[in-house]
Amino acid sequence: MRKLGGVAVLVAVLAVSGCSAGAESTQTVSTAETGAQPSAAPITMEPQATPTESASPYGEYTQDEFFVRSVSALWVGDLPDDGAIVAAGAEACAQLSSGTAKDAVLVVTGDDPNAADNNFQVVKFAINVYCPEFDS
DSSP: OHHHHHHHHHHHHHHHHTOBTTBOOOOOOOHHHHOOOOOOOOOOOOOOOOOSSOOOTTTTSOHHHHHHHHHHHHOOSSOOOHHHHHHHHHHHHHHHHTTOOGGGOOOOOSSOTTHHHHHHHHHHHHHHHTOGGGOO
16 A cells, blocks of 8 residues: 555656656746746956057057058048158157147148148147147
8 A cells, every 4th residue: 555655646746746647748837927037147247368468559550550540531632642641740749849839830731721721630640649748
């Protein structure tokens, strides 16, 4: 009789748990029916690896490339070659070093109506890239 009682308990457990011999349960219960709230694991942040070399302030560009790209992006009219743009930036810093005021530095000249605006851009970016000690 003890053996038969054990089988009855096993059948009762299987019935309560939703299992039956030879049949698979396809029943799903949504969290709305059970009242359970979905849980999420916390996000764990790992410290960033310290770079072994200091990153360039110009990203993937050299200092000259960055200067040329910056000036070129705002240049109005026919764009001079890269060497002329770099030379104008160096000249702007040389004039500033000799005591010329920022607004008096003249590295872009000509009759073009955009010369003054282009001069302003060259001086501004020269200070930013080549001679930041004159940034004020």
